[in-house]
Amino acid sequence: MNREYKLHCFAQSGNAYKVALMLSCAGADWEPDFVDYFGGVTRTAQWRQDVNEMGEVPVLEHAGRTLSQSGVILDYLADRLDEFGARSDDEKREILRWMLFDNHKFTSYLATYRWLNAFASPPPHAEVLAFFRGRAEAAFAVVDRHLAEREFMVANRPTIADFSMAGYVFYPTEETGFDFSATHPNIARWKDRIAALPGWRQPYDLMPGQRIAPRNA
Ligand SMILES: N[C@@H](CCC(=O)N[C@@H](CS)C(=O)NCC(=O)O)C(=O)O
Structure with missing residues (x-):
């Protein structure tokens, strides 16, 4: 079943986590779509032409729109979900x-x-x-x-x-x-x-992708 929001992301991306966390805390109907960043997907000409000319994650798909830049996406979601936005x-x-x-x-x-x-x-x-x-x-x-x-x-x-x-x-x-x-x-x-916010989860529980052992672990 297709969810209302699709977030192109991967587990190590904190910029994508900003959006995943907001979607989760707002109780939105969303799904993550794994981007093989370490496999070089965002550096391909096809990704830059079809998904994001900036060659970056996160990207949000919603209602025929494709949005990038976490700040723009958060602002968009605040309007759509009527949560976590400005009141003046x-x-x-x-x-x-x-x-x-x-x-x-x-x-x-x-x-x-x-x-x-x-x-x-x-x-x-x-x-x-x-x-x-x-x-x-x-x-x-x-x-x-x-x-x-x-x-x-x-x-x-x-x-x-x-x-x-x-x-x-x-x-x-x-x-x-x-x-x-x-x-x-x-x-x-x-x-x-x-x-403590309802819906909070840590990055590796919200977004797909293999964990990579840090060099200093
Ligand atoms: N200002 C951007 C930063 C996005 C960003 O740097 N994303 C990283 C992954 S966390 C990326 O895709 N980097 C690819 C690159 O710089 O080549 C945002 O907030 O969305």
């Missing part, structure tokens, strides 16, 4: 502000660091790893400070800004190289609040 113009701008920060820094540096730390072959030079770790830690400090006085990123309820920032924080410490409970207590408490 000010909230809308604040959500956008944090999603831009997330895409540029919080997710981007954490995802890159995790990749280099756990999966990249050949392994990166120590200086490269240290650079990305420093950039990720700078972004974490901003978010940890922001969360000191609030339960969620923008409102007193979860919004799509929270789903965007949750992309990589639930992957195992052996992969990410970070244990927020030891270093960033406000991010750790925010993670607990997200994990």
Whole structure:
């Protein structure tokens, strides 16, 4: 049976997890469609022509539309599902502000660091790893400070800004190289609040694909 939403994704993709988690927490009628990223599918001319010219996952199919960029997809889902969206113009701008920060820094540096730390072959030079770790830690400090006085990123309820920032924080410490409970207590408490949402599941339980042993495990 075809589900209403089809999410092209794979288990290691935190950018896809943002969307999978929102669909799950909203109780949407959705199905994952496995993308063989490690087999090179997203780099083929056919994928770029037929699915996503940007050569990236996630991609969401719904009602004849094919959407990419997790931020755009989350915004679309907030409208369609009437969940986790803004309730005022000010909230809308604040959500956008944090999603831009997330895409540029919080997710981007954490995802890159995790990749280099756990999966990249050949392994990166120590200086490269240290650079990305420093950039990720700078972004974490901003978010940890922001969360000191609030339960969620923008409102007193979860919004799509929270789903965007949750992309990589639930992957195992052996992969990410970070244990927020030891270093960033406000991010750790925010993670607990997200994990308590009905429908929450960890990335490897929501999206298909073989697990890959991280280099440092
Ligand atoms: N800003 C994009 C980032 C998407 C992204 O980088 N996806 C990764 C997988 S997690 C990817 O497909 N990368 C392919 C590549 O960079 O060649 C989003 O939020 O959707």
